[in-house]
Amino acid sequence: MGANAMEISESKAGEVCVLAVAGRIDSSNAEQLGARASKLFAEGERHLVIDLEQVLYLTSAAFRVLLVVTDEADRSACRFALCSVLGQVRELFEMGGLLDVFTIHATRAEALAHGPAR
Amino acid sequence: MKRPAGLLYSAGEALPAGMLSFSALQHMAVMAVTLVFPIIIAREAALTAAQQADVASLSMLAIGVATILICLRSRWIGSGFLCTAGFTGIYLGPSMFALHQGGFGVVLGMTVIAGILQLAIAPLLRRLRPLLPPEIAGLVIAIIGLSLAVLGLRYALGVSNTGRIQPLDCVVAGVALTIMVGLNVWATGFLRVFCVLFGIAAGFATSMALGMFDASPLAARHGIGLVHVPGVEHLSWKFDLASLVPFGVAAVAATLRIMGDVSNAQRLEDADWVRPDFRSLTGAVAANGVGSAFSGLVGSVGVNSYSASIGLATATGITSRSSGYAAGFGFAVLAFIPSVGAGFVAMPGPVIGAVLFFVSAFIFSNGLQMITARMLDARKTTVIGFSFALAMMADIYRDLFSTAPPFLRPIVDNSLVLGTVSAVLLNLIMRIGVRRRVTLLVPAQEVTAELVEKFLIENGARWAARRDVVDRAVFGAVQVLEVIGRPAGEVELEASFDEFNLNVRIRYPGAPLLIPETKPTPREIVASPDGERRLAGYLLRRSADRINAKALGERSEVDLHYDH
Numbered sequence: 263m264g265a266n267a268m269e270i271s272e273s274k275a276g277e278v279c280v281l282a283v284a285g286r287i288d289s290s291n292a293e294q295l296g297a298r299a300s301k302l303f304a305e306g307e308r309h310l311v312i313d314l315e316q317v318l319y320l321t322s323a324a325f326r327v328l329l330v331v332t333d334e335a336d337r338s339a340c341r342f343a344l345c346s347v348l349g350q351v352r353e354l355f356e357m358g359g360l361l362d363v364f365t366i367h368a369t370r371a372e373a374l375a376h377g378p379a380r
Numbered sequence: 381m382k383r384p385a386g387l388l389y390s391a392g393e394a395l396p397a398g399m400l401s402f403s404a405l406q407h408m409a410v411m412a413v414t415l416v417f418p419i420i421i422a423r424e425a426a427l428t429a430a431q432q433a434d435v436a437s438l439s440m441l442a443i444g445v446a447t448i449l450i451c452l453r454s455r456w457i458g459s460g461f462l463c464t465a466g467f468t469g470i471y472l473g474p475s476m477f478a479l480h481q482g483g484f485g486v487v488l489g490m491t492v493i494a495g496i497l498q499l500a501i502a503p504l505l506r507r508l509r510p511l512l513p514p515e516i517a518g519l520v521i522a523i524i525g526l527s528l529a530v531l532g533l534r535y536a537l538g539v540s541n542t543g544r545i546q547p548l549d550c551v552v553a554g555v556a557l558t559i560m561v562g563l564n565v566w567a568t569g570f571l572r573v574f575c576v577l578f579g580i581a582a583g584f585a586t587s588m589a590l591g592m593f594d595a596s597p598l599a600a601r602h603g604i605g606l607v608h609v610p611g612v613e614h615l616s617w618k619f620d621l622a623s624l625v626p627f628g629v630a631a632v633a634a635t636l637r638i639m640g641d642v643s644n645a646q647r648l649e650d651a652d653w654v655r656p657d658f659r660s661l662t663g664a665v666a667a668n669g670v671g672s673a674f675s676g677l678v679g680s681v682g683v684n685s686y687s688a689s690i691g692l693a694t695a696t697g698i699t700s701r702s703s704g705y706a707a708g709f710g711f712a713v714l715a716f717i718p719s720v721g722a723g724f725v726a727m728p729g730p731v732i733g734a735v736l737f738f739v740s741a742f743i744f745s746n747g748l749q750m751i752t753a754r755m756l757d758a759r760k761t762t763v764i765g766f767s768f769a770l771a772m773m774a775d776i777y778r779d780l781f782s783t784a785p786p787f788l789r790p791i792v793d794n795s796l797v798l799g800t801v802s803a804v805l806l807n808l809i810m811r812i813g814v815r816r817r818v819t820l821l822v823p824a825q826e827v828t829a830e831l832v833e834k835f836l837i838e839n840g841a842r843w844a845a846r847r848d849v850v851d852r853a854v855f856g857a858v859q860v861l862e863v864i865g866r867p868a869g870e871v872e873l874e875a876s877f878d879e880f881n882l883n884v885r886i887r888y889p890g891a892p893l894l895i896p897e898t899k900p901t902p903r904e905i906v907a908s909p910d911g912e913r914r915l916a917g918y919l920l921r922r923s924a925d926r927i928n929a930k931a932l933g934e935r936s937e938v939d940l941h942y943d944h
Contacts, residue, residue, distance in 0.1 A: 267830070288829055289862045319855045321862050322905075322916035329906045350851055357922035358915060359899045 267291070270298060275374050278309040282370075284316035287324035296327040303338050310335065311373045315346035325358060332364060345373040382651040388697035390649055391453075391461050395700050403698050404706035407464050408714075410688050411447070411707065413576050413739070414466035415439055415724050416732050418680045420531075421475045422725075425484040427614055429596050429725060436721035437610035437714075439467065439680040444711030446671025446683040450638075450664055451704030459664035461645035462699045463638075464707055465671055466686030469528040469736075469743065470520075470633045473794045474626035475681050481623050485616035488676045490627045492617060495673025495682070497631040502666040505639070506658050506943065510811065510880045515760055516767075516803045517636035518750025523771045523799045524633070525744025528736050530775065535733025548590050549730040556583030556734035564738075576735060583731030592728060608718040615679045625790040627682075629797045631669075634684040638668050640750070641685040648690070648699050687746065755844075759810040763803055771799030816843055817876040824871045824888060829858045836875060836884070843877045849942050853884050856924050856940040863916045864888050869935075882942040892936040893929040895921050 268291040269284045279302055287295060295312075302310055312328070314320075328344070335342035343365040347355055355361045367373035389395055395403060418439040422432040446465035452458025471491070478486040501508065533539075536553035538546025560579030563571050571578065587593045642664040643656040664685070672682045693699045714720045751764055774781060774795040781792040791797050820835045833854050840850035857873065864871075869889035876883045894910070895917040904911040921927055926941035 286829060286833075286858070288858060290829065319851070319858075321855070321859045322912050322919060323862060325915060326905050326912045329902050333906065350848075350855065354855070354919060354923065358919055360902070363902050 268295070270295065272298075278311055278374055279307045280311045280313055280370065280374075282313040282316065286318050287320040287327075289321060289323035292321075292324040292327040295324070296330055299331045299342075300334060303334060303340055307340065309341045311343050311345055311367075311370070313345050313370050313373075314351055315348060315370070317351050319350055320354060322358075325354075325360060328364065343367055343373055345370050384648065384651040386697045387648065387699065389700040391645075391699050391701050393700050395698065395702050399698070400700075400702055400706055403696065403700070403703040404710055406692060406696070407689055407703060407707040408710050409574060409577055410692055411443060411464055411466050411686055411711070412724075413580075413735060414443070414468065414686060416727065416735055417467035417469065417472055419725055419727065420472065420535075420732065421479065421487060421681050422484075424476060425479055425487070427484065429722075430611065431614045432725040433718060433722040434610040434612070434614065435679060436724045437716070437718060438612075438678045439675070440711045440721065441610075441715035442671070442675035442678055442680045443467065443683055444708045444713075444715065445674055446668070447704055447708035447711070449667035449671050450685060451701045451708070452663075452667065453701065454663070457663050457667045457670065459642045459645065459660045459667065460701070461642060461649065461660065461664075462689070462693050462701050462704045463641055463645045463664065464686050464689035464704055465668075465683045466688070467681060468634065468637070468684040468686075469524045469740075470630050470637065470684055470796070471627075471682035472531065473527055473796050474623065474630045477626050477790065477794060478620060478623040481620045482618055484614065485618040486620045486623055487681060488615065488679060489617035489619050490623045491676030491680075491682050492673045493619065493624065493676075494627040494631040494634075495669045495671070495676060497628055498635055498669030498672060499666055500669075501631065501635050502662050502669060505635075505662050505665060509943070510878070511804060511807065512632065512636055513754070513807065513879065514640075515751045515754050515756070515764055516800070516807060517633075517640060518747045518753075519764055519767055519803050520633045520636060520747070520796065520800050521750060522744050522747025522768070523796050525740045525742075525747055526772075527775075527795055528740035528743060532733045532736030532738075532740055535729045536737055537733070538730060548592055549733075551590065552583055552586045552592065552728055553730035553734040553737075555586040556580065556731050557738060559583075560734065560738045576738065579734060579738070580727065580731055583728060583734060587728040587731065593726070594728070595726060606719075607716050609716060610679075610718070610721070612679060617676070622786075622790045625801075626794050626797045629800045630682060631672075633796065633800060634668060634672070634682065635665050637687070638664050638685040641687050641690050644687075644690045645693070645699065648693060759814070763806040763810055766806060767799045767803035770802045771795040774798040811878070815876055815878045817874065819875075820873040821870055822873075824864075824866050824869055827861055827866070827871050829861070832857045832861060832873065835873065839875055840877075840882075845877055845882055846944060849882050849944050852923055853882055853940065853942055856920055856942075857884050857886060859916055859920055860886050860893065860938050860940070863893060863913055864890055864936075877944070880944050882944050884940040884942075886938045886940075887932065887935055889935050892931045893917060893920070893938050895927060895929055897921070 267285050268287055271282045273280045345367040347366050418435055422435040443465045450463050453460035475487045478490050538549030556579045559582040560575050563575035639661050642661055647653040675683050784792045791801055818839050836854050867889045872887040874885040896914050899918045900911050900914040905915050924940040925943045928939040
């Protein structure tokens with residue numbers, strides 16, 4: 263495993279399940295993140311937040327997976343949001359015109375306080 | 381973008397009327413000091429007192445219009461930030477040269493040309509960066525500081541009029557300078573901010589007390605009403621080929637200064653600021669060019685951004701553009717109130733000398749700071765040291781240089797021009813061999829993101845490249861490799877670096893990369909077979925400062941360029 267390989271840690275805060283991702287999200291691991299989210303929806307989680315604070319960058323493959331997760335949440339009537347989209351990661355969201363496509367909270371605390379909107 | 385803690389009103393925020401008036405008045409008071417420069421030129425041109433007052437009024441109109449232009453936020457012109465205009469020592473030497481070449485008409489004509497030159501430079505800023513690095517900007521500013529000190533001393537000692545030191549002039553200049561320095565060093569708040577104005581007032585008072593005050597400029601306007609359109613009978617515009625070099629150098633120096641000032645203004649707005657926004661810089665330089673051309677057309681000298689306005693914005697926490705608009709409008713109105721212009725013209729020579737000597741210290745120190753902020757290797761030391769020495773020689777051995785061939789006179793006759801030309805030429809020579817290059821050749825099947833990250837981050841650290849730029853390059857390279865997949869054959873990754881550029885070139889077996897100009901929709905990214913590839917190409921186009929993809933027979937090449 264490289265120094266910047268993706269790591270996912272899962273936690274629960276009340277009704278909200280949080281996946282905190284660290285490292286790089288690219289074609290080699292994006293599907294792994296998507297599969298983890300799908301599994302959580304299948305197990306009955308209704309509120310999911312993905313925390314991107316520790317993510318270094320994400321490629322087009324990662325954006326596609328996040329869009330697929332959004333669709334899946336919509337179909338399952340689940341709520342899905344992102345939080346702590348910072349630095350280069352935020353720039354990439356801006357460049358791709360994808361900031362408005364997702365529900366994004368400034369911090370994890372804000373995401374938990376408001377609850378995912380979707 | 382993160383709002384800094386001390387920022388009260390940002391560039392786009394409107395100020396309440398009372399605060400707007402006070403903020404604008406403060407800027408006007410600080411900007412007013414720079415009116416000494418056109419007045420010095422008018423005096424040296426031996427214009428009558430009434431004509432000098434007209435020059436002062438027209439100069440107020442010029443900095444008013446230039447301030448509004450520089451603050452504007454539009455696609456074609458303006459920085460979008462609070463950055464006021466002022467007259468500058470940059471144009472003093474070239475204007476003196478032009479005066480000797482053919483009088484005030486040459487000064488005005490060449491000021492218009494300098495403005496047009498700056499307008500032409502504006503769209504080329506990004507490409508000119510390697511030719512005009514910050515240490516050369518610092519050198520130019522330091523030389524201007526020293527030239528102003530020399531001129532200031534002439535006025536302060538009374539040498540400019542008589543050729544001999546005048547004791548009473550020394551007293552007036554000494555009082556004015558002592559007040560300025562004393563308030564600047566030991567006072568706080570209001571007294572410190574307006575130390576120059578208090579020094580000028582003390583100089584006026586001392587001059588009156590010693591019976592040296594010449595009230596004729598004020599008397600010349602006696603009988604004219606409160607509002608008066610400035611006279612333009614002294615205006616003419618002439619072109620002089622020999623003056624083109626000094627005014628060209630002045631236009632470059634003014635460009636360097638406004639780039640520094642607007643970069644500072646940008647930094648005040650954003651705690652996360654890491655690199656200048658070139659669109660804003662280009663608009664600012666274009667505005668400066670139009671402002672100088674306008675100034676020359678209405679009968680004054682070249683304008684530039686006024687660094688003190690950035691300092692004032694920092695001190696007050698008010699960076700609202702509306703302050704700049706109000707200050708600009710205020711000066712445009714004052715241009716039609718003749719007693720204000722006459723008041724500036726009546727300023728005694730020793731007081732002007734004290735102001736010049738005082739500000740020269742700050743300009744010189746600013747220049748030194750800009751030079752030493754960069755790590756000075758052998759190349760830069762040679763460029764700065766040799767050019768500074770040459771600039772000093774132009775002043776010290778003026779008689780010797782006066783025997784130079786006529787085509788060299790415009791260059792060697794002026795310390796600013798000689799120092800700048802020397803620095804630019806030496807910098808070009810010293811760039812030979814400055815670019816460093818490394819290549820990674822691996823079978824496509826074995827390329828991983830980890831390998832690419834390690835290669836770029838380690839070499840970036842060795843070259844002392846900025847980490848944020850390296851991170852963008854890492855994303856670019858990994859994104860390219862993700863799109864090309866793992867074809868049979870070798871992938872060549874080449875990274876090259878100099879102080880201003882980080883380039884990544886990737887050669888691989890397969891078709892050229894698709895780099896679309898429009899972004900795919902979220903639906904296309906998810907459902908279309910090439911949606912993800914189109915997003916990849918679009919992200920690459922947006923994240924690199926330049927990108928180029930082409931076929932090389934069976935292989936293809938992608939060039940990613942990042943400004944550093």
